[in-house]
Amino acid sequence: MTKKLAIIASKGTLDWAYPPFILASTAAALDYEVQIFFTFYGLTLLKISLDDVKVSPLGNPAMPMPVPMPNLLQILPGMESMATMMMKQKMQGKGIASLEELRSLCLEADVKMVACQMTVDLFDFKKEDFIEGIEYGGAATFFEFAGEADVSLFI
Amino acid sequence: MDFDKELDARGLNCPLPILRVKKALAELSGGQVLKVLATDSGAVKDFQAFCRQTGHELLESSELGGEFLFLIKKKA
Numbered sequence: 441m442t443k444k445l446a447i448i449a450s451k452g453t454l455d456w457a458y459p460p461f462i463l464a465s466t467a468a469a470l471d472y473e474v475q476i477f478f479t480f481y482g483l484t485l486l487k488i489s490l491d492d493v494k495v496s497p498l499g500n501p502a503m504p505m506p507v508p509m510p511n512l513l514q515i516l517p518g519m520e521s522m523a524t525m526m527m528k529q530k531m532q533g534k535g536i537a538s539l540e541e542l543r544s545l546c547l548e549a550d551v552k553m554v555a556c557q558m559t560v561d562l563f564d565f566k567k568e569d570f571i572e573g574i575e576y577g578g579a580a581t582f583f584e585f586a587g588e589a590d591v592s593l594f595i
Numbered sequence: 596m597d598f599d600k601e602l603d604a605r606g607l608n609c610p611l612p613i614l615r616v617k618k619a620l621a622e623l624s625g626g627q628v629l630k631v632l633a634t635d636s637g638a639v640k641d642f643q644a645f646c647r648q649t650g651h652e653l654l655e656s657s658e659l660g661g662e663f664l665f666l667i668k669k670k671a
Contacts, residue, residue: 466610469617470648535608535635545614 443467445474446586448594452481454495454524454539459595460485461542467591468549475589476546477582479556482595483563486555486570490539494524547573554581596655596666598630599623605634605662612638613645616667620651625671628654633663642667 445467449460460482464474478486484493497503498514503523513519532538537545547553553574560567560576567576575581586592602619604612612633619629631642639656642665646653655666 462610465614469610469613470645535606535611537608537611549614 443470443472443591444585444589445472446582446589446592447474447476448582448592449476449478449482449485450480451595452484452493454493454527456595457485457490457493457539458542460593461539461546463593464551465542465545465549468546468551472590474546474549475552475554475582475585477554477556477577477586479559483555483559483565485539485543486553486574488569488571490543493539494520495527496520497523543571547571552585597628598666599627601630601632603632604638605632607633608635609637609641613641616642616645620667620669623669625669627669629667629669631663631665631667633665634661636663638663638665 445464447460447464449457451457460476464476467474484490495503496514497505497509497519498511505523506526528538554577555570555574557576557578559565600619600623602615604615607615612631612635616629616631619631623629635641639658642653642656645651646667650670652668652670653665654668655664657664
């Protein structure tokens with residue numbers, strides 16, 4: 441019988457965006473049936489443009505920086521964009537897929553993506569901002585799939 | 596050893612080699628062999644795990660000068 445993986449993606453920063461897409465695409469390659477439920481900040485990952493998905497070094501002492509940078513400097517305008525640019529360059533150099541690529545690989549592999557309708561309403565998001573091929577639903581929709589899943593993850 | 600298709604996954608990092616292999620295997624018929632070249636050192640364990648879980652047979656896994664070579668036989 442086909443194994444099932446259920447994921448809740450609740451974060452919208454670059455570092456937290458990778459795990460759901462990496463795990464979903466890999467599970468699909470291992471013949472799992474996969475569903476990701478995107479809620480709160482995770483909904484950003486369903487937008488057509490992923491340019492808003494950034495990584496912030498602020499308050500993240502574990503993030504490797506080329507030079508040590510005190511929090512007081514990290515609050516300066518442009519620091520977040522710079523950190524994001526540096527991270528993306530580093531990823532590209534190491535042959536790590538872009539988020540866009542991983543997301544399309546997930547869609548190609550029939551990973552089902554569900555947007556939390558409550559969050560869409562809460563943040564006044566518009567359906568035309570999101571990619572095609574996704575569904576909209578609530579907690580009960582998630583449990584219909586997760587209730588029979590072999591692996592369930594909250595990310 | 597003979598193979599039916601070759602996949603160059605050099606320079607790609609997790610999970611791309613696995614995803615490319617999955618795609619390449621889909622284009623082969625049962626019993627045919629896929630040759631994979633990779634540089635991701637994590638791929639060694641990952642291909643073993645991939646084959647164990649999917650039923651394809653890992654005929655060979657070797658390293659030569661920092662490059663990895665895998666031969667995967669598609670399940671019948």
